[in-house]
Amino acid sequence: MSAESPSCGACHKQGSDTLKHCSRCKNEAYCSTECQTQHWPTHKAHCKRPNYILKFHLCPGTITDPPIWRTLSCPADATFQALHKALQIAFGYASIHTYDFRIKDMEAERQLEEEDSDITNYIMRMSNAIGDVEQQYVGARSFLRIVDPDTMKYIDRMHMGSRRHKETPEKMANRLKLHQVLDDPSYRDAPLQYEYDFGDCWEHQMTHMSRADNATDCFQCTDGEGHGVAEDVGSTDGWKNLKRAYRNQRPNKEQREKMKWFESFTTNMDPKGLGNGRDKVWPKVEINSRLEKMVGK
Numbered sequence: 001m002s003a004e005s006p007s008c009g010a011c012h013k014q015g016s017d018t019l020k021h022c023s024r025c026k027n028e029a030y031c032s033t034e035c036q037t038q039h040w041p042t043h044k045a046h047c048k049r050p051n052y053i054l055k056f057h058l059c060p061g062t063i064t065d066p067p068i069w070r071t072l073s074c075p076a077d078a079t080f081q082a083l084h085k086a087l088q089i090a091f092g093y094a095s096i097h098t099y100d101f102r103i104k105d106m107e108a109e110r111q112l113e114e115e116d117s118d119i120t121n122y123i124m125r126m127s128n129a130i131g132d133v134e135q136q137y138v139g140a141r142s143f144l145r146i147v148d149p150d151t152m153k154y155i156d157r158m159h160m161g162s163r164r165h166k167e168t169p170e171k172m173a174n175r176l177k178l179h180q181v182l183d184d185p186s187y188r189d190a191p192l193q194y195e196y197d198f199g200d201c202w203e204h205q206m207t208h209m210s211r212a213d214n215a216t217d218c219f220q221c222t223d224g225e226g227h228g229v230a231e232d233v234g235s236t237d238g239w240k241n242l243k244r245a246y247r248n249q250r251p252n253k254e255q256r257e258k259m260k261w262f263e264s265f266t267t268n269m270d271p272k273g274l275g276n277g278r279d280k281v282w283p284k285v286e287i288n289s290r291l292e293k294m295v296g297k
């Protein structure tokens with residue numbers, strides 16, 4: 001049953017060089033398609049896609065000291081909606097805004113950047129976008145955009161139009177499983193980004209680290225760094241200012257108000273604040289206990 005097995009899983013013929021692994025679980029090998037087909041009714045019960053080890057880094061390069069990232073072991077059969085839920089738990093958000101995943105086309109991004117080096121092009125594009133309801137998106141085309149099925153619930157739906165590009169296909173996050181994207185060779189090497197809250201624009205860059213040895217039913221947070229950001233803090237600058245307030249020996253009135261807001265009022269408030277190095281603290285044990293109880297793949 002192991003990947004090292006030198007014999008065919010069905011007829012047990014030796015010959016490790018010519019055996020082909022089951023493409024789904026990689027745990028079983030066969031000498032021929034006939035053997036694989038014959039063995040499938042038995043193998044089916046054990047054949048599971050191993051988890052993906054995915055790292056999500058929040059605004060890398062902009063949020064530093066400390067950086068904020070989490071690594072998760074993710075079931076391959078989970079949907080992107082479930083991944084969103086897991087990321088909300090892992091980063092400590094309150095799930096009060098909408099989100100999307102985007103598989104970026106770096107060539108399209110580069111082209112747009114080149115066009116925009118002529119400022120006239122940029123201004124024309126922005127002003128066209130305001131008048132054209134069909135084609136409002138002001139960014140580059142992507143390979144795929146994976147969207148929140150519950151998007152109409154949230155206030156940031158007003159930014160929806162600006163996220164759409166007429167040449168970017170869209171799929172619903174609850175209808176798409178991780179392996180359908182992550183194992184698709186046409187998206188290989190294309191960066192994937194998870195964006196939450198189209199007002200504060202929390203961009204999480206995904207890195208596909210590896211495949212796990214096992215397949216599990218729930219997400220697990222294996223590593224990370226940095227306290228998650230406050231909802232509605234005012235994006236990366238607002239977060240920087242909040243940390244600055246906590247580091248100030250004599251915070252001014254505005255800073256004291258901001259700290260009080262973070263400890264008592266914002267939707268993902270932290271009553272302990274960020275003082276004494278707490279901006280580096282993140283609750284791994286609590287995250288994993290919540291991930292274990294998380295319902296809905």
Ligand SMILES: [Zn+2]
Pocket residue numbers: 008009010011012013030031032035
């Ligand atoms: Zn065989």
Ligand SMILES: [Zn+2]
Pocket residue numbers: 022023024025026027028043046047048
């Ligand atoms: Zn298999």
